[in-house]
Amino acid sequence: MKLKFTKMHGAGNDFVVIDAINQQIDVDGISADQWQRLADRRFGIGADQILVVERPNEEGVDFRYRIFNNDGSEVEQCGNGSRAFVRFVVEKGLTQERSIRVRTMSGIINPRLEDDGSVTVDMGAPRLDPAEVPFDSAGLDGKPEGEETLWPLPVGGEATQISVVSMGNPHAVQVVHNVDTALVEQTGPLIEHHERFPKRVNAGYMQVVDRGHIRLRVHERGAGETLACGTGACAAVVAGIRRGLLDSPVRVSARGGELSITWAGAGQSVYLSGPAVSVFEGEVEI
Numbered sequence: 214m215k216l217k218f219t220k221m222h223g224a225g226n227d228f229v230v231i232d233a234i235n236q237q238i239d240v241d242g243i244s245a246d247q248w249q250r251l252a253d254r255r256f257g258i259g260a261d262q263i264l265v266v267e268r269p270n271e272e273g274v275d276f277r278y279r280i281f282n283n284d285g286s287e288v289e290q291c292g293n294g295s296r297a298f299v300r301f302v303v304e305k306g307l308t309q310e311r312s313i314r315v316r317t318m319s320g321i322i323n324p325r326l327e328d329d330g331s332v333t334v335d336m337g338a339p340r341l342d343p344a345e346v347p348f349d350s351a352g353l354d355g356k357p358e359g360e361e362t363l364w365p366l367p368v369g370g371e372a373t374q375i376s377v378v379s380m381g382n383p384h385a386v387q388v389v390h391n392v393d394t395a396l397v398e399q400t401g402p403l404i405e406h407h408e409r410f411p412k413r414v415n416a417g418y419m420q421v422v423d424r425g426h427i428r429l430r431v432h433e434r435g436a437g438e439t440l441a442c443g444t445g446a447c448a449a450v451v452a453g454i455r456r457g458l459l460d461s462p463v464r465v466s467a468r469g470g471e472l473s474i475t476w477a478g479a480g481q482s483v484y485l486s487g488p489a490v491s492v493f494e495g496e497v498e499i
């Protein structure tokens with residue numbers, strides 16, 4: 214089967230975007246191996262995630278957005294991808310609107326393409342109950358810090374203090390002194406596969422620069438460390454505000470670019486802003 218695709222990125226988090234509206238594709242018939250090959254940087258196009266654009270099967274939303282990590286797993290949410298998504302559907306003429314409602318596996322999000330080409334996304338409210346992440350906290354002695362609970366997660370023989378946040382997808386966030394020297398490659402995979410996270414987890418490492426600025430690295434579930442993670446940025450800022458370390462809005466410096474996060478507190482939506490760029494188009498055999 215031949216597929217037309219667009220290669221895009223948001224702050225260096227890169228995507229293969231596939232239009233499954235104008236192409237007849239049996240998305241559920243594509244195996245994890247085939248997604249992996251498409252995303253492979255040597256044998257395929259190369260991407261952290263593959264994003265599929267579909268018509269919704271319900272009223273009140275404009276599109277259905279499906280997300281596959283480069284290990285072939287389908288996941289609930291992708292923040293940077295949602296910015297690429299709205300840019301793609303506008304540029305391809307799939308909508309006349311610049312603000313759209315999009316169904317993901319974990320709910321409805323609302324990305325808006327601004328006149329300067331940047332995108333702001335209403336990502337919905339964070340879910341803060343550990344059971345919703347999901348995180349198994351049974352028997353762990355969580356310590357309150359501000360409105361947040363810090364959990365002592367044993368990682369590589371050390372008790373790492375983590376916050377757990379769901380942005381539709383699961384995140385474990387820790388504060389580090391310096392992101393450049395944080396042991397992301399070593400501990401990221403251990404946290405991702407930790408037995409306390411039954412659906413695995415994205416592991417975030419946040420350095421607080423000041424109350425309105427963090428530096429962030431994220432080892433992503435199913436993709437390894439990426440140059441930026443949109444939901445990871447939302448989760449880190451939510452955790453930082455709840456711990457009393459940050460005030461909204463917060464600038465997030467990732468290795469691939471800058472994001473901005475706004476959050477007014479519990480029960481409120483998190484807003485993610487940043488770039489979305491088309492790189493090239495092509496056709497691939499899968």
Ligand SMILES: N[C@@H](CCC[C@H](N)C(=O)O)C(=O)O
Nearest residue numbers: 291292293382434442443444
């Ligand atoms: N890059 C993303 C998140 C993609 C999904 C994640 N790896 C997961 O498995 O939950 C973002 O920008 O949010």
